[in-house]
Amino acid sequence: xxxxxxxxxxxxxxxALEILLQGLCxxxxxxxxxxxxxxxxxxxxxxxxSDVRLLCDLExxxxxxxxxxxxxxxxxxxxxQISVLVRTMVESKVSKxxxxxxxxxxxxxxxxxxxxxxxxxxxxGAQITVTVSSxxxxxxxxxxxEALPVMPGIQLVEVTAPASSENYNEVVAAMSSFCEYLAPxxxxxxxxxxxxxxxxxxAAAASLMSDGGGTxx
Numbered sequence: 649x650x651x652x653x654x655x656x657x658x659x660x661x662x663x664a665l666e667i668l669l670q671g672l673c674x675x676x677x678x679x680x681x682x683x684x685x686x687x688x689x690x691x692x693x694x695x696x697x698s699d700v701r702l703l704c705d706l707e708x709x710x711x712x713x714x715x716x717x718x719x720x721x722x723x724x725x726x727x728x729q730i731s732v733l734v735r736t737m738v739e740s741k742v743s744k745x746x747x748x749x750x751x752x753x754x755x756x757x758x759x760x761x762x763x764x765x766x767x768x769x770x771x772x773g774a775q776i777t778v779t780v781s782s783x784x785x786x787x788x789x790x791x792x793x794e795a796l797p798v799m800p801g802i803q804l805v806e807v808t809a810p811a812s813s814e815n816y817n818e819v820v821a822a823m824s825s826f827c828e829y830l831a832p833x834x835x836x837x838x839x840x841x842x843x844x845x846x847x848x849x850x851a852a853a854a855s856l857m858s859d860g861g862g863t864x865x
Contacts, residue, residue, distance in 0.1 A: 699719075
């Protein structure tokens with residue numbers, strides 16, 4: 649299972665967010681450049697469509713591929729009361745021939761994205777990953793060098809953590825506690841919840857930039 653919240657931040661405040669995350673996480677950031685192909689199954693595979701994502705890590709000397717299948721979100725009264733999305737997720741490394749395989753199975757490319765930014769991986773009550781990236785679309789198939797921002801001046805922030813049916817409550821609590829530190833810069837919520845930019849972001853960013861992230865947290 650995977651726990652997830654996301655939000656948006658103006659690109660001009662991303663440097664301040666990076667300073668804050670560096671102070672909170674205590675680890676170095678990792679550069680992020682991922683070509684993401686979103687595949688959908690065709691009807692002859694069954695009545696229920698299946699969504700699969702192929703991710704190519706372009707930051708590696710030799711691009712590496714991962715296949716990710718994201719299942720449905722947890723439902724029920726308990727799920728509605730928490731601010732974090734809990735969903736099933738299966739992920740595995742694959743070879744560079746994976747796209748040919750899925751095409752042979754009847755999957756077709758629905759759309760492509762290029763994510764460019766950075767990520768922090770750390771442990772704080774749970775194994776948390778924070779990614780900050782611009783989301784770019786391509787004018788033609790696989791043209792990553794010609795990718796253009798979907799939302800110019802805006803970047804997507806995602807906080808994720810792996811979980812299981814036995815410990816997701818503890819993971820949700822750890823994520824919620826961590827996200828409170830980011831509240832002055834951005835609001836994080838379940839995907840699909842419209843939040844917009846936070847009014848306090850400019851003042852919080854100015855404070856972080858002035859002291860270089862030295863404020864006690």
